[in-house]
Amino acid sequence: MRKILIIGSGKSTSYLLKYLLDKSISENLFITVGDLNINQAKTLIGNHEYAKAIKLDVFDDTSRSQAIKDADIIISMLPAHLHIEVAKDCITYKKHMVTASYVSPEMQALHDDAVANNLILMNEIGVDPGIDHMSAMQVLDRIRDKGGKVILFESFTGGLVAPVSDNNLWNYKFTWNPRNVVLAGQGGAAKFLQEGTYKYIPYHRLFRRTEFLEIDNYGRFEVYANRDSLKYQSVYGLDNVKTLYRGTMRRVGFSRAWNIFVTLGMTDDSYTIDDSENMSYRDFTNSFLPYSHSDSVELKLRHQLKIDQDDIVWDKLIELDIFNPNKPVGLKKATPAQILQKILMDSWTLSSNDKDMIVMYHKFGYELNGKKYQIDANMVVIGETQTYTAMAKTVGLPVAMATMAILNNKITTPGVQIPITKEVYQPILKDLKTFGITFQEKEIPYLGYNPLNN
Numbered sequence: 001m002r003k004i005l006i007i008g009s010g011k012s013t014s015y016l017l018k019y020l021l022d023k024s025i026s027e028n029l030f031i032t033v034g035d036l037n038i039n040q041a042k043t044l045i046g047n048h049e050y051a052k053a054i055k056l057d058v059f060d061d062t063s064r065s066q067a068i069k070d071a072d073i074i075i076s077m078l079p080a081h082l083h084i085e086v087a088k089d090c091i092t093y094k095k096h097m098v099t100a101s102y103v104s105p106e107m108q109a110l111h112d113d114a115v116a117n118n119l120i121l122m123n124e125i126g127v128d129p130g131i132d133h134m135s136a137m138q139v140l141d142r143i144r145d146k147g148g149k150v151i152l153f154e155s156f157t158g159g160l161v162a163p164v165s166d167n168n169l170w171n172y173k174f175t176w177n178p179r180n181v182v183l184a185g186q187g188g189a190a191k192f193l194q195e196g197t198y199k200y201i202p203y204h205r206l207f208r209r210t211e212f213l214e215i216d217n218y219g220r221f222e223v224y225a226n227r228d229s230l231k232y233q234s235v236y237g238l239d240n241v242k243t244l245y246r247g248t249m250r251r252v253g254f255s256r257a258w259n260i261f262v263t264l265g266m267t268d269d270s271y272t273i274d275d276s277e278n279m280s281y282r283d284f285t286n287s288f289l290p291y292s293h294s295d296s297v298e299l300k301l302r303h304q305l306k307i308d309q310d311d312i313v314w315d316k317l318i319e320l321d322i323f324n325p326n327k328p329v330g331l332k333k334a335t336p337a338q339i340l341q342k343i344l345m346d347s348w349t350l351s352s353n354d355k356d357m358i359v360m361y362h363k364f365g366y367e368l369n370g371k372k373y374q375i376d377a378n379m380v381v382i383g384e385t386q387t388y389t390a391m392a393k394t395v396g397l398p399v400a401m402a403t404m405a406i407l408n409n410k411i412t413t414p415g416v417q418i419p420i421t422k423e424v425y426q427p428i429l430k431d432l433k434t435f436g437i438t439f440q441e442k443e444i445p446y447l448g449y450n451p452l453n454n
Helices: 013-022 039-045 061-069 080-092 111-116 131-145 178-182 254-264 281-286 297-305 312-319 336-348 390-407 422-433
Strands: 002-007 029-035 051-055 073-076 096-099 120-122 149-161 190-194 197-201 211-215 219-225 243-251 356-368 371-382 415-417 440-444
Touching: 002 013, 002 061, 002 390, 013 029, 013 039, 013 390, 029 039, 039 051, 061 080, 073 080, 073 390, 080 096, 096 390, 111 120, 111 415, 120 390, 131 149, 131 356, 131 371, 131 390, 131 422, 149 219, 178 336, 190 219, 211 356, 219 254, 243 254, 243 356, 254 297, 254 312, 281 297, 281 336, 356 390, 371 390, 390 422
Parallel strands: 002 029, 002 073, 029 051, 073 096, 096 120, 120 415, 149 243
Antiparallel strands: 149 356, 190 197, 190 243, 211 219, 219 243, 356 371, 371 440
């Protein structure tokens, strides 16, 4: 039998594992799921005869290397910083590897060794990065194949709550790692290209420089810029493009309210707060405000940030219970970002009946025979249950499909890579359609860039 090792059994593993188990007989597969805590893996596997769960400590060189040695291909669903040791073992034991994470400098450094050993180390094959790459390249290649010149490319993705479960004022709940949401946009100014001009947005202005877009049947969304929109400029073959802008989608109004936390300093992760374990939520909020012997915490915050009492932003803050004197922080030596995350998880954790939603939008502008054209494309995926979420579906299925394509020699080009070639994206996008993951395209008059951001 052909042996697949999945390392990690987190929230994105459900669809990945189901896809492979469904093909275990027809494709002659045996799947091993390795995790330090194997309870989740055992639940997903059930009593399937062609799968097993093992206890695997990725920091234990012996058990990790033995598990990799025994498999034919490795899927790493670990946190991004833990992939590299797995990848090195894959080189040593001549095993292909698939992961949904961004290519790190350490991973890229393995490219020559991977090529020399005829190995594929496929990265960025989830949703974003992943489906965004494949769906964009499919249209970009189509434009170029007919002689068009791409002059504009914008791409936005959001992990959101489905409309049926959208029942808070923020129109948002955590559908993936909450820490990444709290720290989003930090680490340098957002950089992008508009009408041939480089644009920069520092973190403290990021959530006040948004643009808006409409998705048919799902309404209006807002977008804030990703940190470096130009990261894939050459990779996508867009060196001469006039506009290149990538960003994150939220419902309209989220960013203005979120900017309150940024302005106060609650998203800072660079220092710890003294005596944080004995703080209440109210104490935490008050720690960022001036002292007053007479004004309440609420009044100080409204005055400091010029928020009117009838402003919806104020209602959003009240909804999060940040002024509650009876809710303890309970985290020792915590950073502001860690405390804010705990507070938000009280309100933004999906309930057992909630469904999540992935939304992706691309805009392509191009010239052909002296005329300008625009293509808008969008994808919406709604989750089914708390196990089979939209996030798990759009991350896990591309990973599983790439794994099978490599095993079946449909993807053969060796090296450290991302899914931007026809060899990779054509079969996977075709397979994704059978699971309802499709893009709706429409040609509209060329609109160019958003003049609000000029």
